[in-house]
Amino acid sequence: MTDQLPLTPESGWNALFLDGAWIDAGERETIGVENPYTREEIATVPAGTADDVDAAYESAAEAQSEWATQPPQRRASIVNSALESLGEHWEEVLELLALESGSTRVKGVAELQTAKGMMQQAASYPFRMAGEHDDSIVPGKENVVERVPVGVVGVISPWNFPFHLSMRAVAPAIAAGNAVVLKPASNTPITGGLLLAKIFEEAGLPDGVLNVVTGNGSDVGDAVAGHETPRVLAFTGSTEIGQQVAKQAAGNCALPALELGGNNVHVVTENADVERAVDGGVFGSFLHSGQACISINRHLVHESLYDGYVSTLADRAESLPAGDPTDEETVIGPIIDEAQRDQILEYVEETVDAGATLETGGDHDGLVIEPTVLSGVDNEMAAACNEHFGPVAPVIPYSSDEEAIELANDTIHGLSGSVHSEDLEQARRIADGIETGMVHINDQPLNDEPHVAFGGTKQSGLGRYNAEEILEELTTTKWISVQREPREYPF
Template sequence: MMDLPLTPDSGWNSLYLAGEWTDPGDRGTIAVENPYTREKIATVPAGTEADVDRAYEAAAEAQRSWADQPPQRRAGVVTAALEFVRSHREEITDLLALESGSTQVKGEAELQTARGMMQQAASYPFRMKGQHAESVIPGKEHIVERNPAGVVGVISPWNFPLHLSMRAVAPAIAAGNAVVLKPASNTPITGGLLLARIFEEAGVPEGVLSVVPGQGSEIGDAIAGHEIPRVLAFTGSTEIGQRVATQAAENCALPALELGGNNVHVVTENADVGRAVDGGVFGSFLHQGQACISINRHLVHEDVYDDYVGMLTDRAANLPTGDPTDGDTIIGPIIDETQRDQILAYVDETVDEGATLETGGDHDGLVVEPTVLSDADNDMAAACNEHFGPVAPVIPYSSDGEAIELANDTIHGLSGSVHSEDLEQARTIADGIETGMIHINDQPINDEPHVPFGGMKQSGLGRYNGESILDELTTTKWISVQRESREYPF
């Protein structure tokens, strides 16, 4: 695949196993469709359980020698991969538009976060420091080494496929691990085979990375329940994440999970309403709301409720919709019909439950109109479920305590935001909300490579980014040296 352009018809009909592009043979296939036109843009092989076995076995064989490489070698591969991504920016954003329905704004944001994570990962080989400790026993020395975990399995989603694959793959490789990646079946190129191209060009040794596309129903259990990986990194729904965690735990592998969210955007009576609406529009409608950290519920104080609903409705109604390859488009397509129909069902059910449809509620193909629902409450379908679409239920509240209670009335605890010109009030509310991340006078969609990223409750286990992901992908080993004769009690 060397020197091929990064386009949908650039020969993606191969698996990347043990450093080799493997022809599909008699395997089944996965049709990759443009979610806007519904045209088939590529075909990739559907990996089998035998492919998973081969990938993990090759990873186990390659990992030890990769871990023994000097840090500058491992850092150099990640840096070369970063340069490849930088030099192919336009081709990659085009692929993201065609395969995942990413608008230009979303594609650029995804590339920026992916590049930032790669830049951070390139420093990891020089940050894997152990420690020296004194002992309570005379003449004993303690040494604590930090070593790679071993083999890492990665199962990534379709919504931000490049970034959410790269944020596990690049740190794992940098830290001296080998990786087996299963991308989502909707985005097997930008979430999987593209990473194989990137790291192959960067000079990663054979076996250190394998990419096995496939349906989760067919090979998901083989990836998650395999005896070889020591870490399973999964991003996706809470339901599937719980299954992955159970399978990983059966083999004493560490599950690193970033799962669903039901994030709130709290707008207090002391908020700058215009500023809060700016954040609310971005936080609800970036990538059609298909982000685990997007706003799922707008909690707005009754004193500013009408103003907020009016401004949010006007902004939503005027967002450009359509083809994501058009640079002016803000709202592109939902990933597939199943997701679209679920979103619209939540909207219809919420209206039946008594909410008012202020704007939206319809669709053109897979493009769902930006939708605002007023007079909503926490128990309505679009509010109590992670709707994962361009839908903004707006819920009134009357006190800070009620806002906190409403915010916490969910199984999730991933992200959120609070708006108030009174920073003490904002901080008090933020402190009361049970969530892994919260942003004052902003919106929930924030991800920076050096800051811990993850949730509480049923929104996940562990953290990505910075030192946190390095902790997930490494293990410690305690070595003691008794330098003097020791007296024993018997």
């Protein structure tokens, strides 16, 4: 594999990145990387093995001790150099996101802007790992509490926002003095994994501090999650798989840092500005064809505004350009693969069969599903009670604030949400009542700011990303005491 950028599908991605070296697939099996819009194979990557995971963790453990001793300026400079590399190759990375993950231009730019912000935040972490001096109850004793890196961090990232959702764990972990083993999703091994290796390699990261093993989740993913080496296991994905990852990590007393599924509500009260609420509803439901854990899964609309909201939302949905994600005008691109597409369409069909009305959409062209609006929905219907993860907007009527809160909380998830009302006291009252890690008033749930804690409650995850919270996840405290005067013992 060439050591030089540019970054294109033809750059030769058929290698693992272990201990600072690109290891060709050799005798390993390979995985084809397909463009979700054309279904053409754009690259192949190695199907890594458990032995590769062992080698990656061994390299990480060996490199970490030296990396942790580097001064904060050195660690910050590597992250800043990686950030500079991203800026230099911005358009190439956007093209890779479009070709590998089906990202439209607007989604790709949003993803890279968010990743950029997280990298900027991470570059400050080496200077924020302050300890403290505590008085002692023992005469003549000095107590020092240091904040130190945990050691090795395992990262398993998803396919929907592959670059950002890998980088938000990798950059802070490296900045804090840890080494990383990254396993990207098999649908997006380039933008979720190998691309990060190239960027940090170009930035001058020492060998072994970042290792990338591509492969199938059932093989490599289990090996990464269940390995005895990592002290933190960062995972983003479905609740079902996340629960398995948490059990594997906990079996080795590693901390599971999980962002899992969501069933996020967009509450439109009787006091809402309907046009503003629809604007948020369109963006929150249809960015990246709804393939986001924090996208709107249910629209809860007060009965007094219900018919008008449904009609306007359907009109807006019909107007969204759909098709080739490389066309800058496209808003609705492809679903990642056939299995995801079929599941989404099945939820729509089951919901209509249960009595809902298909206002618009419901069909598909290849992997491009039409933006779909369903009315007459209740909380028990398939498109509402499941995380549908597609360009589907089920609209549910409600009659009181109390009912809206009850409907919002009637789910195992608690990730994000939004409330629209010109009466901010009402909006805050509803927001306070919703059991979720994040809620946005007069906006929509798709928000992620690098300096604000990000995460969910209930079965939407454990821990938080961003801000001070991710730094606390990736570091630990160490108490060192110094007995400066002879101590008297009872025996």
